[in-house]
Amino acid sequence: MKDDDLIDVLEDAGLSPYQAEAYVTLLELGSASATDIADACDVPDPRIYDVLRDLESKGYIETYQQDSLTARAHDPETVLDDLRSRSSEYLSAAEEIEDRWNQPAVAEHEVSIVKRFETVMNRAREIIDNAEKQIQIAVDVDQFHSLKDALGDARDRGVHVKLSLCTREGDRLPSEEALASVCTEARHRDTPSPFLVLVDRRWTCFAPHSQSVNEYGVLVSDRTHTYVFHWFFLTCLWEIWDTIYTLRTPETPTTYVDLRHCVRDVDPLLDEGATIVATVEGYETDTHETVTLHGRITRVRYTGETAGRDQQLPLSQLAGRVSITLETDDGPVEVGGWGAVIEEVEASEITIEDVRYD
Template sequence: MDDSELTDVLEDAGLSPYQAEAYVALLGLGTASATDIADSCDVPDPRIYDVLRDLETKGYIETFQQDSLTARARNPDVVLEDLRSRSSKYLNAAETIEERWNQPEISDHEVSIVKRFETVVSRARELIEAAENQIQVGVDPEQFYAVREELIAAHDRGVNIKLSICTGAGEDVPPLSDIEGTCAEARNREIPAPFFVLVDRTWTCFAPHHDSVNEYGVLVKDRTHTYVFHWFFLTCLWEIWDTLYTERTPETPTTYVDLRHAVRDIEPLLNEDATIEAVVVGYDTETKESVELTGRVTGIDYTGSNIGRTDPVPLAQLAGRISATLVTDDGTYEVGGWGAVIEEVEATEITITNVEYE
């Protein structure tokens, strides 16, 4: 670094142009009189005395009388500490600017638009790590491996995970050995689709698929908006596509995280006069407190319901109000699905523990 560059840096560090020039000149001279210092830089003679006193006040130099005012640079420890501190602040500022550009503060926003796909994936991984109840995922094979470890950990915690793997022409799905342990059920959509992660009915991470012209992502923390994304997942990424993998067996209790799917299976059983025992986990819609109810499902109700039908009810017919009646030892409860208001309980998990026929 030459004298000119060093002078510029010292000015950035808070010295005036004259102070910076005088200090750089004194570093080269060692010990020198005020007039010699002025002759070695562009500081005017009448100003050199004030400049040197200011540098002494700042701790850069010390002055003394020796025929005339003489100065020498002090041990640079104080100067170096100041410069390094400023350097650290600049570095921290640069890192903060980069971080905020990549990922804006989300906690105070309901919807955030981000510029980089990597930001969406990073946030999705964090949310999967923190998931408590349910996750819906739509990914291509490469993206699957980007979140696979987090999915395994969430699955091990008991989180219910639905995984849609979206493949393009000539693209293979991951082997079942890699899918096993990441989800309760996986399906294959044979068309490319956006990156999609929905967590606990609250958070959504969404980004257009890699062939999109624009690179951006949407991060949503809002139950109402997330409900719209939930229906995108059901209709576009899930309902019509073939099952790749499922943990469900005839011997295991059937657990649902969506009342609509439960109703589709329960309705035919009720039509056959079956006794259906179930455990419902969810929230009291009035107090918002967590509840867990055990009892018998004795009825279902949804817009346009048709008792006696033999075919599964179309998903679109379940888009409106839907509820199930649960009779427990403590009373009878109306159980609703996502966003329930009229019913007494919003169910987040329904487990059918036993089905008996008379």
């Protein structure tokens, strides 16, 4: 390192320009009188004595009388410890700046782009820990094991978890017991796909799959943006893949967190003349107040319902407006799904209590 560069570093460490220059000069001279030091550097003669006293008070040098004031550099261990400490502080500050830049507070940003997958994974774990109603998650086997404890805690709280699990060659699927402890339903994919976590219709954590050229992540705190990711999950990561575990049985009660899946199952039952008793939990669309309704499902409506069918409703016919009519003691209530505006209630959970044929 050149003298000028060393002087610059010492100035960054807290020495004045004169102090830094005098100290570097004294390191070269070993020991020298004040006047010799001043002659060997650019410190003015009238200032050299004050400069040396300041360096002595900082522990860099010691002075003594030998015909005239003479100085020599101290054992540099104290100086080295100070520089190493400052270096560590700079490194810590750099890491903290990077962490804060990579982890903006989701509460303050509707959409945030981050650089590291670790940031996305940490945020995913955080929103899973705070999930109240539902989680949709697409992961590979390694990511599954990283998040399984958080998912298990969510299931213990009664959160509905839909797990889309991707495997690569050589991967082993978790056991049915392991899946039962973390999700209400799991499907298996054998192709690479992005990491995706959706929580309570508002929070999204997304990152490209591990084979992608670019590493980045998207963190979302917004219902509209999350709704777009929800449809990506349904169409690309859920609908077409095989079920490897489900909590659902033919017996009631049966609970849905997506009105479209409820309509799929209820529509043919209504065609057969069934009486379907249900409880709906959700929000009034005009006041956003929570509401719980109980009654009979008397009708379903969806875009394309007149198109005719001879098998289960395809998802494409449920991509538009979907609703059910719930006949309560206070009269009929129109219930919509995620993002309902026209209907009176947006359903967050529908439980089919009984299906009977009179």
